[in-house]
Amino acid sequence: MSSPSSDQVLRRLERVIPGQSTSDGAGVRLTRYIGSQSLPELDPFLLLDFFESDDPDDYIAGFPSHPHRGFETVTYLLAGKMRHEDNAGHGGVIEAGGIQWMTAGRGIIHSEMPEQENGRLAGFQLWVNLPAKDKLCDPAYHEYPKARIPAEHRAQGVDINVITGITSQGTTGPVSGAVTRPLYLDIQLSCGASFEESIPKGHASFVFVIEGEIAVGSDVEGQTVSARQLGILNAGDTVHIKAKDAEARCLLVAAQALGEPIARYGPFVMNTTAEIEQAIRDFNSGRF
Secondary structure: OOOOOOOOOEOOEEEEEOOEEEEEOOOEEEEEEEOOOOOOOEOOEEEEEEEEEOOHHHOOOOEEEEEEEOEEEEEEEEEOEEEEEEOOOOEEEEEOOOEEEEEOOOOEEEEEEEOOOOOOEEEEEEEEEOOHHHOOOOOEEEEEOHHHOOEEEEOOOEEEEEEEOEOOOOOEOOEOOOOOOOEEEEEEEOOOOEEEEEOOOOEEEEEEEEEOEEEEOOOOOOEEEEOOOEEEEOOOOEEEEEEOOOOEEEEEEEEEOOOOOOEEEOOEEEOOHHHHHHHHHHHHOOOO
């Protein structure tokens, strides 16, 4: 893989976050990376949880019906099955390799429950903020199985599942219309293989290592991120990722930073305290 041209700024690691063990929903055990004490948010990302267990006691209670307003939720499964339903009539089951992208907008009541009683369940939940002008938009729902996620094969052992956004090679993910213009890639690298991708200016970005170990930066000065770690990238035009001493798999996620005030209370994320109070009144009055 060639190095970026001299007029491009290479993104480097700004911080590495190990994650914080916690539970959510009705007791699902997970590790929180964004939305934790170490990293309250990474504009426009509000939360990133990783869950993984083959013990049903860790996940079987799931996430019963709960409200959302003002942002988008993204569930990406690596293993297992999850059933999604909401009060707008959307529903379905996502399996390994599938994505569910929900725009809560002005308000929705949503549930996520395991569609299995045993076996491994693993995946991610990401919250992406909405700009003030779109926080009260109509709810929307996108769900795509693994078969609908395009795969891009590059030379030297690089395989990419493109969930949303357009890669520098022109592959386009099925999730469309998200206002923060997100890029969400699942990247598999053979030992020593490297990957380079453009990221628009003004986009916040991070990598999450699922397996193995990667170096982020130039071939000479790469900084290491290991399995189950989140690496926050600084500003720049492009990112260079290389698998170190074994195969590696990682997510690369980026989206337009909003630069707006954030007011949050549980499942509601608005711009002001008054808007949060209105969200609570609307939910309690049955207006979701």
